[in-house]
Amino acid sequence: MAKELVRVLRSGELAPGRMAFVAIDGLPVALANVEGTIYAFSDSCRHEGGSLSTGVLIADSVTCPWHGWAYSVRSGKSLIPPVGLRLPTYPVVTIGDEVYIELDWDVSN
Numbered sequence: 001m002a003k004e005l006v007r008v009l010r011s012g013e014l015a016p017g018r019m020a021f022v023a024i025d026g027l028p029v030a031l032a033n034v035e036g037t038i039y040a041f042s043d044s045c046r047h048e049g050g051s052l053s054t055g056v057l058i059a060d061s062v063t064c065p066w067h068g069w070a071y072s073v074r075s076g077k078s079l080i081p082p083v084g085l086r087l088p089t090y091p092v093v094t095i096g097d098e099v100y101i102e103l104d105w106d107v108s109n
């Protein structure tokens with residue numbers, strides 16, 4: 001497996017309750033700050049690919065701006081029918097002031 005830590009932002013750059021988008025070698029990743037903890041997950045909605053980082057974040061759920069599908073930013077699980085779908089999620093690592101996500105290129109693409 002080829003695991004890699006990729007720096008995505010500084011810890012103070014994403015306020016609680018906010019989201020951000022990063023593209024890493026073409027992989028669209030959404031970041032969400034929930035009460036000071038940053039979560040990383042696929043930015044691409046499982047329905048038709050809406051950009052989740054432009055959706056609405058309430059507590060730890062994100063709602064897609066296109067047709068309203070909602071997911072847990074912690075687990076990636078869908079919260080409304082069709083349940084059982086899951087977004088890819090990525091471990092977040094903070095080293096000093098820098099925030100990284102861990103990508104496993106063998107399974108994340």
Ligand code: FES
Pocket residue numbers: 045046047048049050064065066067068069
């Ligand atoms: S693309 Fe996200 S709900 Fe349709």
